[in-house]
Amino acid sequence: xxxxxxxxxxxxxxxxxxxxxxxxxxxxxxxxxxxxxxxxxxxxxxxxxxxxxxxxxxxxxxxxxxxxxxxxxxxxxxxxxxxxxxxxxxxxxxxxxxxxxxxxxxxxxxxxxxxxxxxxxxxxxxxxxxxxxxxxxxxxxxxxxxxxxxxxxxxxxxxxxxxxxxxxxxxxxxxxxxxxxxxxxxxxxxxxxxxxxxxxxxxxxxxxxxxxxxxxxxxxxxxx
Numbered sequence: 001x002x003x004x005x006x007x008x009x010x011x012x013x014x015x016x017x018x019x020x021x022x023x024x025x026x027x028x029x030x031x032x033x034x035x036x037x038x039x040x041x042x043x044x045x046x047x048x049x050x051x052x053x054x055x056x057x058x059x060x061x062x063x064x065x066x067x068x069x070x071x072x073x074x075x076x077x078x079x080x081x082x083x084x085x086x087x088x089x090x091x092x093x094x095x096x097x098x099x100x101x102x103x104x105x106x107x108x109x110x111x112x113x114x115x116x117x118x119x120x121x122x123x124x125x126x127x128x129x130x131x132x133x134x135x136x137x138x139x140x141x142x143x144x145x146x147x148x149x150x151x152x153x154x155x156x157x158x159x160x161x162x163x164x165x166x167x168x169x170x171x172x173x174x175x176x177x178x179x180x181x182x183x184x185x186x187x188x189x190x191x192x193x194x195x196x197x198x199x200x201x202x203x204x205x206x207x208x209x210x211x212x213x214x215x216x217x218x219x220x221x222x223x224x
Contacts, residue, residue: 025079027070031091034063038098045102045161053106053165057158060099064154067092071147092150093121099157108164113181117153120188127195146191152184 037059044056070088074080100117103109159177163170 020080020082022081023083025074025081025084026077027074027079027084028081028087030066030070030073031084031087034066034091034095037063038095041098042102045106050106050165053161054167056102057161057165057167060095060154060161061158063095064151064158067154068151092154096150096153096157099154099161103157103160106161106164108160116185120185120192123192124195143191143194145187145194149184149186149188149191152180152187156181156184 041056041059041063044052044059046052067088070084074084100109100114104111104114156177159173159180163174163177167173
């Protein structure tokens with residue numbers, strides 16, 4: 001009977017859903033840690049005479065590593081949670097936005113590159129908002145291209161900062177930064193193209209669900 005217990009547990013309806021309702025998980029703790037790193041990054045970047053820039057760059061690189069780590073832990077150690085699915089991309093966007101603004105202020109990024117990155121994020125956010133408003137579809141899973149594009153950006157931003165810091169290998173850092181950001185943006189825009197058919201399918205599914213829900217609503221004089 002003991003040998004059959006795991007199968008019995010897996011067969012309980014809603015067991016997986018209840019597992020994903022967890023809040024206290026290692027990936028969620030790592031996401032919270034990345035969020036805490038934001039003000040520290042800003043303080044380091046604002047240090048006079050560029051002395052805090054190397055530390056800010058390495059802190060940002062460490063935060064990017066925790067992003068990869070929490071995804072690995074979530075998938076391989078049964079730590080996936082609903083909160084993590086929502087919080088992880090939001091924290092990542094907050095980190096990238098903070099790094100973008102900081103790197104732009106210190107002159108580490110050209111304005112045209114910031115415009116390209118911001119345009120892509122704006123397209124994704126606007127599409128998600130319209131999709132939710134018209135079809136009540138809450139989320140489309142991030143594609144592999146989207147994750148790889150975000151990783152490329154998180155690799156490039158610390159390197160751009162190092163390239164404009166008192167760092168011995170600043171020239172090499174700049175070259176690798178441009179390679180990473182170029183690859184990251186190609187993948188990020190490819191992900192936008194991949195999201196289009198997914199969004200159309202979710203839109204159609206949401207539109208079909210709305211009339212069905214209305215048809216199930218009682219009507220007539222006795223429906224009170």
